[in-house]
Amino acid sequence: MVFATVIIVGSFFLIVGTIVSKGFPALSWEMLSEIPSGDFYMGGEGGILNSILGSLYIAAGSSLLALIISVPIVIYINMYLKKSSWMGNLTRLGYDVLFGMPSIVYGAFGFTLMIYLGMRASLLGGIVTVTLLIIPIMVRTMDEVIRTVPKELFDASYSLGATRLETSRVVLKQVAPGILTAVLLAFGRGIGDVASVMFTAGFSNDIPKSLEDPASTLPLAVFNQLSSPVEEVQSRAYAAALVLTIIVLLISISARVLSKRLSKNKI
Amino acid sequence: MNIRLIKDKLAGSTMLILTLASVLLAILVGWGLYYKSLPLLEENSVWDLLSSSVWKPSKGEFGFFAFIMGTLWVTGIAIVIALPLCLLCAIFISEYAHPRLRKIVVPVVDLLSGIPPVVFGVWGVLFVVPLIEDYIAPVFVDYPMGYSVLAGGIVLGVMIFPLIISLLLEVFSAVPKEMRDASLSMGATQWQTVKFVLLRKSKPGIIVSVVLAVSRAFGETIAVLMVCGSVIMVPGSVFDPGYPLPALIANNYGEMLSAPEYESALLFAAFLLFVIIFLFNAISRIVLGRIKRKIE
Amino acid sequence: MTFETPHISVQNLNLYYGANHALKNINIDIPNKKVTSFIGPSGCGKTTLLKTFNRLHDSSLEVRVEGKVLLDGENIYDKNAEVTSIRKKMGLLSQRPFPLPMSIYDNIAYGPRIHGERDRHKLDEIVERHLKDVALWPEVKDRLKSPASRLSIGQQQRLCLARGLAVNPEIILGDEPTSALDPKSTQKIEELFIELKEKYTIVLVTHILRQARRVSDYVAYIYNGEIIEFAPTEELLLNPKQKLTQEYVKGFVS
Ligand SMILES: Nc1ncnc2c1ncn2[C@@H]1O[C@H](COP(=O)(O)OP(=O)(O)OP(=O)(O)O)[C@@H](O)[C@H]1O
Ligand SMILES: [Mg+2]
Numbered sequence: 001m002v003f004a005t006v007i008i009v010g011s012f013f014l015i016v017g018t019i020v021s022k023g024f025p026a027l028s029w030e031m032l033s034e035i036p037s038g039d040f041y042m043g044g045e046g047g048i049l050n051s052i053l054g055s056l057y058i059a060a061g062s063s064l065l066a067l068i069i070s071v072p073i074v075i076y077i078n079m080y081l082k083k084s085s086w087m088g089n090l091t092r093l094g095y096d097v098l099f100g101m102p103s104i105v106y107g108a109f110g111f112t113l114m115i116y117l118g119m120r121a122s123l124l125g126g127i128v129t130v131t132l133l134i135i136p137i138m139v140r141t142m143d144e145v146i147r148t149v150p151k152e153l154f155d156a157s158y159s160l161g162a163t164r165l166e167t168s169r170v171v172l173k174q175v176a177p178g179i180l181t182a183v184l185l186a187f188g189r190g191i192g193d194v195a196s197v198m199f200t201a202g203f204s205n206d207i208p209k210s211l212e213d214p215a216s217t218l219p220l221a222v223f224n225q226l227s228s229p230v231e232e233v234q235s236r237a238y239a240a241a242l243v244l245t246i247i248v249l250l251i252s253i254s255a256r257v258l259s260k261r262l263s264k265n266k267i
Numbered sequence: 268m269n270i271r272l273i274k275d276k277l278a279g280s281t282m283l284i285l286t287l288a289s290v291l292l293a294i295l296v297g298w299g300l301y302y303k304s305l306p307l308l309e310e311n312s313v314w315d316l317l318s319s320s321v322w323k324p325s326k327g328e329f330g331f332f333a334f335i336m337g338t339l340w341v342t343g344i345a346i347v348i349a350l351p352l353c354l355l356c357a358i359f360i361s362e363y364a365h366p367r368l369r370k371i372v373v374p375v376v377d378l379l380s381g382i383p384p385v386v387f388g389v390w391g392v393l394f395v396v397p398l399i400e401d402y403i404a405p406v407f408v409d410y411p412m413g414y415s416v417l418a419g420g421i422v423l424g425v426m427i428f429p430l431i432i433s434l435l436l437e438v439f440s441a442v443p444k445e446m447r448d449a450s451l452s453m454g455a456t457q458w459q460t461v462k463f464v465l466l467r468k469s470k471p472g473i474i475v476s477v478v479l480a481v482s483r484a485f486g487e488t489i490a491v492l493m494v495c496g497s498v499i500m501v502p503g504s505v506f507d508p509g510y511p512l513p514a515l516i517a518n519n520y521g522e523m524l525s526a527p528e529y530e531s532a533l534l535f536a537a538f539l540l541f542v543i544i545f546l547f548n549a550i551s552r553i554v555l556g557r558i559k560r561k562i563e
Numbered sequence: 564m565t566f567e568t569p570h571i572s573v574q575n576l577n578l579y580y581g582a583n584h585a586l587k588n589i590n591i592d593i594p595n596k597k598v599t600s601f602i603g604p605s606g607c608g609k610t611t612l613l614k615t616f617n618r619l620h621d622s623s624l625e626v627r628v629e630g631k632v633l634l635d636g637e638n639i640y641d642k643n644a645e646v647t648s649i650r651k652k653m654g655l656l657s658q659r660p661f662p663l664p665m666s667i668y669d670n671i672a673y674g675p676r677i678h679g680e681r682d683r684h685k686l687d688e689i690v691e692r693h694l695k696d697v698a699l700w701p702e703v704k705d706r707l708k709s710p711a712s713r714l715s716i717g718q719q720q721r722l723c724l725a726r727g728l729a730v731n732p733e734i735i736l737g738d739e740p741t742s743a744l745d746p747k748s749t750q751k752i753e754e755l756f757i758e759l760k761e762k763y764t765i766v767l768v769t770h771i772l773r774q775a776r777r778v779s780d781y782v783a784y785i786y787n788g789e790i791i792e793f794a795p796t797e798e799l800l801l802n803p804k805q806k807l808t809q810e811y812v813k814g815f816v817s
Contacts, residue, residue: 001363004355008432009372011425012379015390022393073289076282082624093552094290100479100548101296101541102486104513108520108537109296112303135289155619156661156723160674160730161651163275170673174664185381192383195488195513199520219385223489226392241389245382252381256374271677272647 016245023242026235032243036205048240050207054215055244057123057208058201059191062130063183069131070138071179075168078146079154092143099136104195106133111199124211126201133196134186141185145178146171177258184255188248194219218244297541304535306528316535322499329532331539336501337416337509341491342484344420344505349427350477356428357435358461362447373436380429388493391422396494404506416502416509419495423484431480438472439465441558472558475551482547486540488513512536564781564793569633570595570734570764571616576630578611578620585611587788589630598756598765600775600796603785604811609768612785613736616766617653618646651678654727654763656740660719662711663726667703670711670722674730693725697755717748724755735759737767741774753778772815776800784808 034047073091081088110129111121119125149171157167172179194217202214203224218240225237307316307329319330360369399421400413442465450460466473496508497518513536520533569592578586585608593599601609611620618639620626631638639649651674663670671690672680680686690707694700699721703714711722720740727735737756741749756765756778769775775782776796783793784807792799792808803809 001355001359004352005359005364005372007352008356008379008428009375011428012375012382014394015379015382015386015425018390018394019386022389069285069289072278072282073286076279076286080279080282082622085624089556091286091290093549093556094293096552097545097548098293100482100486100544102483102488102513102544104486104488104516105296105300105537105541105544108516108534109299111520112299112534132292150661152657152659152661153663154622155614155655155657156663156726157673158619159617159650159653159655159736160677160727161647162674162677163271163647165275165278166271166677170663170665188381192381192385194383194385195517198517219383219489222385222389223493226389226493238389238393241386245386248381248383248386249378252378256377269645269647272645 016249019238019242019245022235023238023240023245026239027242028239031236031239035207048218048221048236048243050205051216051218051221051240052243053207054123054126054201054204055191055218057215058126058130058197058217059187061123061127062134062190063187065127065131066135066138066186067179067183070135070142070182071172073139074142074146075172078143079164079168079171095136095139095143099140101136102195103133103193107196107199110196114200120212121200121202121214122212123201123208123215126197126215126217127211129196129200130190130193133193134190137186137189138182141182142175142179145175145182149174177261181255181259184251184258188251188255191251192219192244192248194223198223218247297538297545300534300538300541304531304538307531307535310528320501324526324529324532327528329528329535331512331536333499333501334510334512334515334536337495337514338485338511340416340502340505340509341419341423341495341511342481344417345423345427345484346477346481348421348424349431349480353428353431353435354473357432357439358465360432361436361439362457362461362465376429376432379425380433384426384487384490385493387422387426388490391418391490391494395421399506408504408506412496412506412508414494414496414508415506416495417505419491419509419511420505422490422494423487426487426490427480427483430483431476434476434479435469435473438469438476438558441472442468471554475554475558478547478551482544482551485547486513486544488517492517512540564592566592566594568595569593570635571766572631572633572636573612573615574631574633576612576615576628576632578608578615578629579627581625585788586615589790591783591790591793593764593766594781595764596760596762597781598760598767598779599781599783600767600769600779601783601785602769602772602775602811605770607785608788609785610738613738613766613768616734616736617650617655619655621646651730652732653734653736654724654730654732656720656723656727656735656737658739659743660716660723662714662719662722665711666708667711667714667722668707670726671729674726678730689729693729694722696728696759697721697725698751699725715748717744717751720744720748720752721755724752732763734764734766737765739768739770742770749774772800772812784811786811 031047033049035050036046077088077091106129110125110132114125153174154167157170197217198220201217203216203220204214208215222237222240222244225233225240228234316329316331317335318332320332321328321330322333360372364372395418396413399415399418400411404411446464446468447460450464491511492514495511497510497514498508499510500507502509516533516536571593573589573591576586576589589612601612603609614620615628615632620628628640632640634649638644663673668690671693672686675686675689691700694703699718702718711719714722741752753774759765767779779796782796782799784791784799786807792803792805799808800812800815803812
């Protein structure tokens with residue numbers, strides 16, 4: 001039992017250790033601050049700034065969009081529907097299922113939809129697809145947080161004559177740190193996912209300037225460079241993976257710290 | 268009527284529409300994929316598609332058997348690796364571990380779940396593949412290859428650790444403490460209590476967890492694709508390369524726009540994933556919900 | 564017991580939690596500008612009954628309510644009844660204080676604000692007046708902007724009372740409002756109730772018979788979802804007529 005636990009905990013450190021030991025030597029300031037030059041993928045000059053920014057744009061855009069969509073849904077199933085009503089349960093089941101859908105399905109669907117609408121692979125396409133992917137994460141996380149709010153807080157607001165809409169503002173305030181955690185989790189997932197963006201966001205050596213421009217992402221940069229036969233390019237993939245890992249770990253650690261804060265302050 | 272009440276109602280209807288629309292989206296995804304795979308389904312029977320292993324897109328022959336077997340091999344290996352380890356680890360965390368130790372293990376498992384697939388893939392390429400090629404495979408076969416379904420299975424197994432552990436912990440926490448106390452007070456050892464009370468009581472929950480883990484493993488794309496070789500063949504042993512369904516989509520979709528039949532075939536693969544995962548998830552979530560409700 | 568113009572009149576009220584018949588054919592009149600206490604063993608339905616007065620069961624799917632609750636003669640369970648304005652007429656104090664997640668000032672101003680008060684000076688005045696009403700003003704006047712959750716439990720409970728008073732209710736519902744408080748704070752709340760009954764109808768759920776005696780004019784004894792006896796305080800506590808009541812108040816020495 002202890003052995004199994006050691007293996008599981010160890011696998012985390014093994015993964016991070018492997019990435020650090022291979023990626024760190026290849027990491028340089030140039031990699032972080034420049035976009036790829038013409039022969040970058042043959043070992044030429046340049047960096048992966050385009051991918052870093054592309055990923056951040058996509059993750060930020062989709063987190064924002066998903067937040068705008070998810071909050072009303074969570075409010076609706078918690079404040080407007082009665083507790084354990086069939087519709088609430090069905091919605092929750094629906095989101096459980098959507099949560100389990102692999103990103104490749106979202107990617108394939110998103111791309112099909114884009115072709116149908118006559119859109120090119122672009123930053124916008126990536127944002128929309130990743131939004132679809134992370135809405136279930138947000139809805140589920142926020143739903144769980146709101147369900148921990150004591151019923152008496154709802155009642156306190158209701159008994160002052162507040163409507164459900166007015167009460168939901170109070171509830172949102174109460175769970176604000178939980179919502180931030182949900183957003184961070186979703187952001188982390190959005191920034192790390194490849195399968196959903198590989199067709200929909202396209203690929204580009206430039207930093208996207210508008211929503212219609214194609215955009216490269218960090219995970220895609222890792223993936224593409226790794227398949228290069230040039231050794232130097234491969235080691236860049238490791239460095240890019242290291243950058244991605246650092247970003248994602250920072251995000252998940254802050255999400256954890258935040259949610260701990262939340263449970264400390266709860267009444 | 269009061270303007271506040273109108274606002275309340277209006278907001279309610281808007282949110283209702285949004286909620287309905289978002290759930291409809293799930294159906295739309297399934298329907299869209301189905302619609303796109305119709306051209307393929309009109310020409311071939313589902314059974315032929317699933318059982319044939321001839322894959323010649325240029326000739327219009329699409330047999331998914333090799334890909335399905337690739338998926339099954341990788342998933343099977345992943346579960347065989349992950350389930351015993353996770354079961355032991357979850358028992359340790361929930362029954363034996365000192366709370367302070369638990370506070371270290373659980374966050375690490377959480378962090379593991381946050382690592383992006385592509386990083387798992389890189390780790391697989393850097394660590395698992397050489398390990399198999401240089402140390403494990405040579406013992407068993409003559410021409411060792413690192414890129415294999417075993418590599419895919421190992422990487423995937425590690426990837427689903429966090430999911431299985433968190434599900435199992437949830438299932439275990441649903442077994443009331445009094446039940447354990449009753450067993451312990453009758454003189455049973457801790458391990459006997461685990462075996463006869465905890466595991467027996469949570470059997471349905473454990474099965475559900477496995478089903479959910481399987482469905483997660485089915486759909487995982489990039490990490491597996493990076494290490495399992497992507498050779499179209501029905502794997503004969505764990506050291507053979509394989510080509511799972513999601514990898515098929517990821518490698519070829521986007522480049523086949525000129526061939527509508529090819530596109531249709533790839534979207535059929537996506538539809539297949541959708542249906543399997545939809546069913547697995549829906550059923551197991553319903554069962555899991557039942558289990559949870561029983562305790563409340 | 565009947566009153567000429569009861570403030571709340573409960574008629575043939577039945578309430579079910581799913582299959583659990585929690586309130587059985589309740590008939591009771593709550594007199595105007597008096598303190599009425601509900602006493603009874605744990606789980607007998609006191610909280611449940613209190614919540615039917617401002618329809619706080621509305622959001623639960625498994626709760627079914629039959630019968631009438633008349634507020635000033637109007638049935639609050641009528642299809643056309645408007646629940647927010649009914650609730651505005653009643654302030655609620657729960658077992659533990661639940662301050663809203665905002666500052667002390669905003670807690671009090673929350674009610675008036677949602678009911679349309681925007682004028683800053685008026686709000687300042689409302690906040691000050693009601694904090695004075697509950698004798699909290701001297702303690703908090705210098706930190707109105709700090710979060711309400713930083714107050715002591717006793718202070719929080721008084722804040723919740725002030726918050727309820729700020730929407731100008733006619734009725735105060737208290738569900739064991741002192742059960743989480745220390746003796747000092749309890750005494751303060753009790754004194755407030757005695758003061759407030761000049762202006763408000765008060766319904767109080769309590770476990771403490773002495774408290775019922777100290778603050779209330781009438782007491783109802785509830786047992787297993789039924790009202791066993793309803794009488795003026797002294798009468799019910801010292802000379803109960805029903806056997807069940809006698810058993811419950813047996814240990815009570817005046
Ligand atoms: N949400 C609920 N769902 C189902 N049953 C409930 C619910 N709330 C209360 N009950 C049941 O209704 C009955 C009355 O409960 P209630 O809370 O009104 O008792 P009470 O008199 O307030 O007790 P206490 O003095 O402990 O607060 C109890 O049997 C309780 O188990
Ligand atoms: Mg109670």
